[in-house]
Amino acid sequence: MKVSIEINGRTVTGEVEDRTLLVHFVRERAGLTATNVGCDTTSCGACTVLLDGESVKSCTVLAAQADGHAVTTLEGLRGDDGGLHPLQRAFREEHGLQCGFCTPGMIMASVSLLAHNPRPTRQQVRDGLEGNLCRCTGYHNIVNAVMNASGQEVQR
Amino acid sequence: MIPAAFTYRRVSSVDEALAVVAEHGDDAKLLAGGQSLLPLMKLRFAVPEVVVDIAPLDELRYVRAEGGEIAIGALTRHHDLHHDPVLAEHAPVLARVAGSVGDQQIRHRGTIGGSLVHADPAADLPAAILALDGVLVARGPDGERRIRAAEFFQGPFETPLAAEELLTEVRVPVQDGAGWGFEKFTRRALDWAIAGVVVAGGAVALINMGGTPLRAPATEAALASGASAAEAAALAAEGTSPADEAHATAEYRQHLARVLTERALVAAGR
Ligand SMILES: Cc1cc2nc3c(=O)[nH]c(=O)nc-3n(C[C@H](O)[C@H](O)[C@H](O)COP(=O)(O)OP(=O)(O)OC[C@H]3O[C@@H](n4cnc5c(N)ncnc54)[C@H](O)[C@@H]3O)c2cc1C
Ligand code: FES
Ligand code: FES
Numbered sequence: 001m002k003v004s005i006e007i008n009g010r011t012v013t014g015e016v017e018d019r020t021l022l023v024h025f026v027r028e029r030a031g032l033t034a035t036n037v038g039c040d041t042t043s044c045g046a047c048t049v050l051l052d053g054e055s056v057k058s059c060t061v062l063a064a065q066a067d068g069h070a071v072t073t074l075e076g077l078r079g080d081d082g083g084l085h086p087l088q089r090a091f092r093e094e095h096g097l098q099c100g101f102c103t104p105g106m107i108m109a110s111v112s113l114l115a116h117n118p119r120p121t122r123q124q125v126r127d128g129l130e131g132n133l134c135r136c137t138g139y140h141n142i143v144n145a146v147m148n149a150s151g152q153e154v155q156r
Numbered sequence: 157m158i159p160a161a162f163t164y165r166r167v168s169s170v171d172e173a174l175a176v177v178a179e180h181g182d183d184a185k186l187l188a189g190g191q192s193l194l195p196l197m198k199l200r201f202a203v204p205e206v207v208v209d210i211a212p213l214d215e216l217r218y219v220r221a222e223g224g225e226i227a228i229g230a231l232t233r234h235h236d237l238h239h240d241p242v243l244a245e246h247a248p249v250l251a252r253v254a255g256s257v258g259d260q261q262i263r264h265r266g267t268i269g270g271s272l273v274h275a276d277p278a279a280d281l282p283a284a285i286l287a288l289d290g291v292l293v294a295r296g297p298d299g300e301r302r303i304r305a306a307e308f309f310q311g312p313f314e315t316p317l318a319a320e321e322l323l324t325e326v327r328v329p330v331q332d333g334a335g336w337g338f339e340k341f342t343r344r345a346l347d348w349a350i351a352g353v354v355v356a357g358g359a360v361a362l363i364n365m366g367g368t369p370l371r372a373p374a375t376e377a378a379l380a381s382g383a384s385a386a387e388a389a390a391l392a393a394e395g396t397s398p399a400d401e402a403h404a405t406a407e408y409r410q411h412l413a414r415v416l417t418e419r420a421l422v423a424a425g426r
Contacts, residue, residue: 001164018164018207040157042195043346045261054235054264060194061265064164065187065209112260116239130345131259 003067007032008076016063022056023047025063026073034074034104038133045132048105049073055112057131074104077111086149087111094154096145098136106132110146119150159197166209170295173210173322178297180206182319187211188231188270191262216269216324221246224330230269230323234281235260237268247328249336249356253284256338259346269323272308275315275368278348280340282309283369287354287361288328296321309368331356337420341412343403350404351412353392355420365396365413375417385426389418 004013007030014029026035026049038046040059047059050072058071077085087107090096097103106129113120113128120128125146126139134142144154167173177184185204187193188211196202210216216231219240226246228237237243237254244251257263257271257280271281272292282305285292290305297320308315317323334357340349352363353372358379360372374391393410400406 017161019159019161021158024158040198042191042258042262045259048261051264055261056264057261060190062164062187062190062194062207062209064166065190065211067166109260112264126345128260131261 001064001067003063005030005063005066005068006070008072018062018064020063021059022049022051022061022063022066022071023058025066026058026071030073032073032075036101036104038101038105043131043133044102045105045109045129046102048108048132050108050112053112053115055109072108072111074107077107085111087114087145090145090149091142094141094145094148096137096141102132102134102136106134106142110149113146114150119152120146122147122155157198159194160200160203162197162204163206164209165206166212168212170210170213170216170322170324173208173213174295174297174320176206176208177320177322184208184319186273186322188267189233189262189265190270191258191266192270192274192276210322219243221330225327226330228268228326228328230272230325231267232269234258234263234266234268234271238263246330246332247288249331249338249354250281250284250288250328252336252338253280253354256280256340262346268326272326273315273317273323275309275311275313276348277309277312277367277369278364279369280349280352280354280363283352283361283363284338284354284356285326285328286369286371287356287359288331289359290326290328292323293325293327294321294323300324306371312367335424335426337423339416339420339423341416351398351409351416353413353416353420355417355424355426357424360392360417360420362392362396362413362417365393365398365409370396372413372417379421379426385418385421388426389414389421392417 012030036046038044042060184206216229218229234254286305337355340352349363374394378388393413398409
């Protein structure tokens with residue numbers, strides 16, 4: 001079938017198999033490779049993107065389901081000044097990544113988390129990111145990054 | 157992992173969905189949020205020939221207080237239930253339980269109807285609807301029928317719904333003033349319950365303590381005759397036969413059911 005998805009403000013159209021997953025459309029058709037496939041079982045969150053503004057696991061959405069909808073990936077984030085988004089900046093400042101594999105998903109999930117709760121507690125950050133696994137950082141600096149991006153105190 | 161090939165059909169009305177499933181019967185599967193169906197299809201545990209996408213049916217996405225009841229459209233997402241003001245006022249237990257399904261990403265897609273029809277004994281919302289004595293409204297080729305939650309959950313992943321039927325609505329009585337509690341024990345974040353319990357007024361329903369969500373009749377009877385939370389909770393595991401497997405033995409699950417029930421009853425003010 002033919003699908004047409006607005007990705008980061010640009011309409012990407014392509015002929016795909018009905019069973020094509022959104023994550024594959026984003027990576028292979030749109031050529032946007034920040035969105036990763038980790039577990040492929042809806043568990044790790046590496047494939048998180050925003051669909052109509054809400055975080056979803058793009059390994060568990062059909063490209064067909066996103067036809068006519070808007071997707072935002074890590075590549076679509078910007079700060080107000082056109083530079084890094086506050087979460088991107090905060091992940092860098094707080095050393096919230098090591099290998100970086102989980103980071104795009106962590107950041108997209110955090111965007112959604114902060115949209116619903118602009119000043120979360122540390123526990124709310126942990127709860128909000130329960131669907132995102134990181135094998136490197138131990139999560140502490142990730143929580144700090146989200147606290148930093150929301151203008152709150154971090155724990156050294 | 158990629159599902160086996162199928163034909164995708166997006167529908168724009170309940171009638172159109174019913175027409176497509178009437179044509180294809182068991183070869184078709186309704187797709188709501190896809191958070192249970194797509195993982196199963198990727199593992200090839202489900203291999204439908206036709207996938208009927210009902211997610212666009214916004215007319216099935218609502219929460220309304222109607223007299224003494226709350227009507228919830230089958231396609232209402234867990235995230236929306238979790239933040240719904242009507243539920244916060246009239247059935248806070250349901251908002252709380254919806255907030256514990258999977259993670260935020262899953263809650264942005266998954267729907268109450270999908271969770272109930274999937275009928276996983278380890279799922280949270282089926283137990284909540286059972287505790288609330290909910291009624292499930294289904295539409296099929298012969299019109300509409302209402303099924304009580306107690307008759308809806310028949311076995312693991314087993315309900316009386318036919319392939320040609322669509323769940324449209326769930327109805328629960330308003331819970332104004334009734335105490336409530338919810339406890340869920342998981343092995344990891346975002347996980348299904350090893351065991352769990354939903355308390356709504358004098359009703360107690362257990363998660364993952366058998367092939368379906370179960371009421372705890374001995375506990376409910378003890379509560380009705382004035383027993384304390386501890387006395388009533390001690391009876392919670394009576395008559396249950398939970399799974400006995402690597403993550404938890406049956407005996408451990410029964411122990412959890414008693415402990416969690418006491419906590420939920422205390423939270424409910426018993
Ligand atoms: C990693 C992970 C963790 C999870 N953790 C939990 C958890 O902690 N607790 C929990 O309860 N669940 C959990 N789930 C399960 C899942 O979130 C729910 O079962 C899910 O939200 C189902 O809703 P859906 O709309 O996505 O249904 P779908 O996957 O679209 O459909 C599920 C089934 O219901 C049928 N169906 C859907 N809608 C209708 C309808 N209106 N009428 C008739 N049939 C219909 C479909 O044909 C299919 O058979 C988890 C899932 C994952 C992947
Ligand atoms: S790749 Fe989608 S959740 Fe892990
Ligand atoms: S930084 Fe390596 S997986 Fe998270």
